[in-house]
Amino acid sequence: MKKPKKRAPLYSPRDRENLRWLWSRYLRRKSPWLLLVLGMILIQGLVYQQFLAMTESGLRVIFESGSVAELARICAFVFLLFATRGLMSYLVPRVTVWVSNDAIYQMRRDLINHLMSLDLAYFERTKSGEIIQRLVSQTQALGVFVGQAIANAVRDAVTVVIVSGYLIYKNPILFGTAVVVLPFIIWTMNYVSDRVKVTQGEAETELADYMNGIEETVNGMRTVKIASQEQVETDRLMKGTGHIRDLMNRVQITQALVMPSIDLSSAFVYVLVIGLGGYMVISPSFDVDGAGIITFLLGMVMVFDPARLLAQFFGGLQSNMVLLERIRRLYDEVPTIRDAPDAVAEFDTGGDIVLENVSFAYSPDQPLFEGLDMTLAGGKVSAIVGSTGSGKTTVLSLLSRLYDVQGGRITIGGQPIDRLQLRALRAAYSVVAQDIVIFNNSIWENIRYVNPDATDAEVWQAAENAEIAELVRRRGDAPVGPKGAQLSGGQKQRIAIARAFLMDAPILLLDEATSALDQATEARIKSALDRLTKGKTTIVVAHRLSSVADADHIFVLEQGRLVEKGRHADLLAQGGLYAQLYNAQKEGYDGR
Known part of the structure; x- marks a missing residue:
């Protein structure tokens, strides 16, 4: 015989606790x-x-x-x-x-x-x-x-x-x-x-x-x-x-x-x-x-x-x-990524960034990295390439501690990043991402967002360097629409590049930074990007391999594993995955 359902108490212990919380x-x-x-x-x-x-x-x-x-x-x-x-x-x-x-x-x-x-x-x-x-x-x-x-x-x-x-x-x-x-x-x-x-x-x-x-x-x-x-x-x-x-x-x-x-x-x-x-x-x-x-x-x-x-x-x-x-x-949601009790703010921002035996998974049943080792040289341009889902962008997320590694460690200049103050760590990065956040404000204010204390001259210089100053003058104070609906993909990415110039952090993260630019526009701002990366540790995630040909070091990922590394010419000579991807893209461009 089925037992009758027991009526829940009118006010549960959790209800009483919530009321005490509201009162106190x-x-x-x-x-x-x-x-x-x-x-x-x-x-x-x-x-x-x-x-x-x-x-x-x-x-x-x-x-x-x-x-x-x-x-x-x-x-x-x-x-x-x-x-x-x-x-x-x-x-x-x-x-x-x-x-x-x-x-x-x-x-x-x-x-x-x-x-x-x-x-x-x-x-x-x-x-x-x-x-x-x-x-x-x-x-x-x-x-x-x-x-x-x-x-x-x-x-x-x-x-x-x-x-x-x-x-x-x-x-x-x-x-x-x-x-x-x-x-x-x-x-x-x-x-x-x-x-x-x-x-x-x-x-x-x-x-x-x-x-x-x-x-x-x-x-x-x-x-x-x-x-x-x-x-x-x-x-x-x-x-x-x-x-x-x-x-x-x-x-x-x-x-x-x-x-x-x-x-x-x-x-x-x-x-x-x-x-x-x-x-x-x-x-x-x-x-x-x-x-x-x-x-x-x-x-x-x-x-x-x-x-x-x-x-x-x-x-x-x-x-x-x-x-x-x-x-x-x-309030039951507790952040897991926070400052360690002994976290420090000072570290060598120009040192090598090293991933040692790193393991990471978004879900336990789908591991992404298992024992990943990479050394991104300080003051150099390192590129991370690979097919979709290989873990390129995840590396950048781990470097900035948007996620924490689940095994191994990441160091900058020999200092583990989980022993650095989050604010100091993230202040060391300028980011140009493919998925850029644009606010319903003027382009000027969108550029200034990353550095509210910047002078007008500094904002204008950043806009000039990113080849977007003319658009800023033309639009003036006009808002760009929710999520930048009135801007093209290329204009949004140039705002991101201008922000990176204005931020002027010692480490530059470029995540598909020129993916929404046509080749003519990309060529126009290449010199600006060269100036932006000069003397900085630069990490480039790119799908268009021609854009990383000049990198000091290229890392090739496939399904979370490092399968190749070296310079552009060396990787082409090896005839491995990088060469296959590069030649496939080259044929695609030539066939247009």
């Missing part, structure tokens, strides 16, 4: 303000209690004494009470919204700082839509919940406690009869909260996928248009839209069970109060009059209305527990 890290420092808010909420609750007392007195004035002056005094006092509550209702959200917005600002600041500390591997395995969702929508929703929903819930809870206390004081028998439905309400809330928490988690995952899909579609719109795949992308996005709709329907339909349940409970209570209260008025055994019963009924309304809102709050609380967990989970 972002809210505790605002304790004086939160105490002020609590004081104003208590005033709001006392207003209702005093209103009930004055209402009962007013009803007795009407039914018994008939004093107009007394009735006017009571009305004036009631007006003053609600004016006070109105003032509190204005001040409470003003303070709580300020507290929550400041807390969310600090949370986003910490999230951004933490993201910047994570390894490249995290960003390569995590969908960008998920990161955007955490930084934007989830933190904002959590801020609204903290700033408004929690304050309102505390206000409602205080109202329920104070008014209930007054009703117990006035008629404990009648109140005890009214709370018989409380176990049913608690059961309903547990049931709803459990289902909301599960469904909300599914909805957040689906929403992250949806946002990532939108980003992929927008970024790939050129391909979508050329391939006439608009309908395919529409169908794909609409499928995600449908999934989100269905999940949110499940969340909201489940939450919708709360209100009718409490309404039916309220109706049952009102019938009990009217019936039993009416009997108390009629019976001579109880000292209860009509004014007391009317006031009690009014008090029950004041209890059940905030109780309804509290029920909604606890339903929403489960959704926000999911959001808080998603945000907190980001």
